[in-house]
Amino acid sequence: MRTRRTLRTASLAVAFLASAWLAGCGPTKPVKHPWTPKDPQGPAGPETAREVDRDDWWREARFGLFVHWGLYALTEGRWGERDNYGEWIRDSAPIPAAEYRALAQRFDARGFEPRAWARLAREAGMRYVVFTAKHHDGFCLFNSEHTEFDSQGSAAERDLTLEVVEAFRSEGLRVGLYYSILDWDHPDYLPRRAWDDRPAEDADFLRYEAYLRAQVKELLTRYGAIDLLWFDGQWEGTWSHASGLALHELCRELRPAILVNNRVDKGRAEDGSTTPGFAGDFATPEQVIPGAPLEGPWETCLTMNRHWGWNAADAEWKSARELVQTLIDVASKGGNLLLNVGPRGDGSFPPEAVERLQQIGAWMAQNAESIRSTTASPIGSFPWGRATWKAREKGGTLYLHVFEWPDNGVLRVPGIGNRDNLRVRVLAEPTLKPRMQAEDDGLALHLPLRDTAPNQLSITFAIEIGEEPIFHRAPLVYAPSDVFVDPIEVRIASGSPKLRVRYTLDGSEPTTSSLLYQGPFELTTSAELRVRSFQDGRPVGPVTQRRFVREELRMPVEPANLEPGLWLRREARELSALPPLGTEPSGAPEAASAIAIDAAADRAKLWMRWEGFLEIPKSGVWRFALRSDDGSRLALGRSVIVDNDGLHGVQIKEGAAALAAGLHPVTIEWFNATGTADVHLAVAPPGGDFGPAPAELFRRFKR
Numbered sequence: 104m105r106t107r108r109t110l111r112t113a114s115l116a117v118a119f120l121a122s123a124w125l126a127g128c129g130p131t132k133p134v135k136h137p138w139t140p141k142d143p144q145g146p147a148g149p150e151t152a153r154e155v156d157r158d159d160w161w162r163e164a165r166f167g168l169f170v171h172w173g174l175y176a177l178t179e180g181r182w183g184e185r186d187n188y189g190e191w192i193r194d195s196a197p198i199p200a201a202e203y204r205a206l207a208q209r210f211d212a213r214g215f216e217p218r219a220w221a222r223l224a225r226e227a228g229m230r231y232v233v234f235t236a237k238h239h240d241g242f243c244l245f246n247s248e249h250t251e252f253d254s255q256g257s258a259a260e261r262d263l264t265l266e267v268v269e270a271f272r273s274e275g276l277r278v279g280l281y282y283s284i285l286d287w288d289h290p291d292y293l294p295r296r297a298w299d300d301r302p303a304e305d306a307d308f309l310r311y312e313a314y315l316r317a318q319v320k321e322l323l324t325r326y327g328a329i330d331l332l333w334f335d336g337q338w339e340g341t342w343s344h345a346s347g348l349a350l351h352e353l354c355r356e357l358r359p360a361i362l363v364n365n366r367v368d369k370g371r372a373e374d375g376s377t378t379p380g381f382a383g384d385f386a387t388p389e390q391v392i393p394g395a396p397l398e399g400p401w402e403t404c405l406t407m408n409r410h411w412g413w414n415a416a417d418a419e420w421k422s423a424r425e426l427v428q429t430l431i432d433v434a435s436k437g438g439n440l441l442l443n444v445g446p447r448g449d450g451s452f453p454p455e456a457v458e459r460l461q462q463i464g465a466w467m468a469q470n471a472e473s474i475r476s477t478t479a480s481p482i483g484s485f486p487w488g489r490a491t492w493k494a495r496e497k498g499g500t501l502y503l504h505v506f507e508w509p510d511n512g513v514l515r516v517p518g519i520g521n522r523d524n525l526r527v528r529v530l531a532e533p534t535l536k537p538r539m540q541a542e543d544d545g546l547a548l549h550l551p552l553r554d555t556a557p558n559q560l561s562i563t564f565a566i567e568i569g570e571e572p573i574f575h576r577a578p579l580v581y582a583p584s585d586v587f588v589d590p591i592e593v594r595i596a597s598g599s600p601k602l603r604v605r606y607t608l609d610g611s612e613p614t615t616s617s618l619l620y621q622g623p624f625e626l627t628t629s630a631e632l633r634v635r636s637f638q639d640g641r642p643v644g645p646v647t648q649r650r651f652v653r654e655e656l657r658m659p660v661e662p663a664n665l666e667p668g669l670w671l672r673r674e675a676r677e678l679s680a681l682p683p684l685g686t687e688p689s690g691a692p693e694a695a696s697a698i699a700i701d702a703a704a705d706r707a708k709l710w711m712r713w714e715g716f717l718e719i720p721k722s723g724v725w726r727f728a729l730r731s732d733d734g735s736r737l738a739l740g741r742s743v744i745v746d747n748d749g750l751h752g753v754q755i756k757e758g759a760a761a762l763a764a765g766l767h768p769v770t771i772e773w774f775n776a777t778g779t780a781d782v783h784l785a786v787a788p789p790g791g792d793f794g795p796a797p798a799e800l801f802r803r804f805k806r
């Protein structure tokens with residue numbers, strides 16, 4: 104215990120009260136988990152009104168600042184012969200504990216000016232910050248009662264997080280904190296790294312988890328209304344789904360309005376999305392922009408050069424043009440961009456980062472309305488750029504972001520069916536007066552002939568639609584599931600009530616004489632559905648296809664002498680795909696109560712197969728989802744229901760089966776070649792949502 108704590112706590116209490124008052128209280132209305140299954144009922148119209156949710160501010164913001172700062176910044180990414188390290192330097196160099204800890208005595212924050220950071224961020228058009236309160240190295244940039252390895256104990260001798268929180272709040276920005284679950288410094292953290300010579304026998308992960316929770320409590324109770332927690336390091340074998348759920352719950356308990364990223368739990372798939380049934384309010388793609396919108400809220404985090412933490416040798420800075428176009432691309436798919444700056448050891452922002460933030464800011468000063476509070480493009484993307492959309496009570500604004508100026512001066516915008524009540528404006532270039540012309544499948548904008556766009560970063564055209572918008576997008580099809588037993592209801596939503604929707608059930612192309620959609624209809628037999636929109640008798644937009652299969656209920660079997668659980672067999676074997684169905688691993692049967700890989704086991708070149716019965720409590724269509732890295736498969740008897748086989752990263756596949764209540768023989772298989780090992784089974788009962796497969800589902804023969 105340090106005695107100087109007491110004094111500090113008193114003065115901090117005043118600061119916390121002040122900041123709590125400043126931040127006000129967020130909304131406390133509970134909302135449901137953001138992951139909604141493919142809407143079993145379907146919306147009332149083409150667009151369902153979204154409730155006011157806790158993430159409204161975050162969706163409206165669209166753009167935030169990530170800050171990776173810590174002791175590692177003092178190394179400038181250099182150690183020994185190499186100069187390509189970042190915030191992982193403690194582990195990848197590796198740096199001996201004493202030497203790394205000694206960096207704290209040089210960590211004086213002499214160039215640290217959080218007000219300048221906050222101003223830069225606000226002027227760049229950002230509306231929130233996520234600051235590394237603790238990274239994987241375990242060093243805390245806040246004043247923690249639970250460790251001496253913090254900024255209070257460093258040369259800076261103060262709570263840097265508090266200063267960040269106050270600075271950003273006073274600039275009117277929301278505040279998020281990054282907290283690493285993974286911790287290379289804490290004596291109780293497991294698993295131990297190969298370079299760590301501390302005896303692992305004395306470590307107790309449960310004690311570490313208590314420490315982590317106590318620190319999260321500090322962060323959420325001492326700094327006023329923190330808006331967001333950004334966890335990381337959840338991939339470690341010691342972190343479990345139960346721990347993730349409990350941590351998410353703790354955050355909500357302490358701050359009902361808080362947003363928590365999906366790295367709090369084990370459900371983050373390779374593309375950053377969240378596996379059904381796992382905690383997390385938004386998905387976290389890293390250094391990638393998804394090809395298409397992800398389901399549910401998402402945020403891409405991105406570095407400006409190639410490192411998160413400061414690396415003096417890294418000169419590969421993205422241009423302001425690339426960064427602005429990335430922000431637009433992300434917004435056009437309905438996501439947020441969290442753009443990183445790694446301050447130098449003294450806390451100052453590198454000039455390259457400042458310059459880019461200012462260039463982005465200059466663009467945002469004139470174009471922010473085309474990013475902030477927008478939603479994904481209703482008509483996809485274009486060869487010349489992207490679109491974002493802002494709906495209004497009547498009509499809305501479609502923003503066209505032009506990256507490549509058209510050679511012939513004509514910008515084709517397919518997908519808009521409106522002909523009247525249209526107006527076009529050019530943001531930031533009022534002298535440009537494009538002529539608008541209706542075309543068969545959209546609009547054409549005639550622009551002045553020139554070689555390059557007037558604004559090199561991106562130029563924005565706003566098309567004001569002063570009436571019900573007509574978008575030629577692929578019609579959306581809603582149904583409880585693709586496999587059914589009793590007749591199901593199918594609903595279709597087109598891009599506008601002004602379009603006619605026609606469909607076929609035999610897989611043929613819809614034409615003007617096909618069935619006209621006049622409201623929800625019932626399917627009683629298997630069907631190959633094809634749907635298309637028509638405007639003035641002409642087919643417009645893409646065709647949507649969906650296959651529906653009517654199945655008989657699979658009858659249960661009646662084995663005797665069962666007990667809870669499954670039998671697991673494993674074999675050390677190098678595979679690139681699962682062996683044929685029915686083949687068994689050579690290992691002796693082991694009792695298992697869940698589909699899980701034991702933390703201690705050797706995970707490379709491994710094949711595992713669980714066998715037993717599913718005790719289905721209720722007849723109907725059951726859905727199964729297997730997430731795995733590498734391949735996995737679920738079979739009921741001899742039919743493969745989920746096929747997620749092959750060499751791949753974390754990937755989710757779904758399947759469904761019509762099952763009568765009772766026992767059904769099941770095998771679940773998984774293999775891992777090398778690298779990340781992961782397997783998880785989620786189950787959705789008839790008409791219900793996905794959740795982790797409950798243990799009560801599994802039965803096996805008594806041996």
Ligand code: GLC
Nearest residue numbers: 171190191335336389404411
């Ligand atoms: C990775 C890295 C980490 C970084 C994070 C940002 O998970 O481990 O260093 O903070 O990505 O998304």
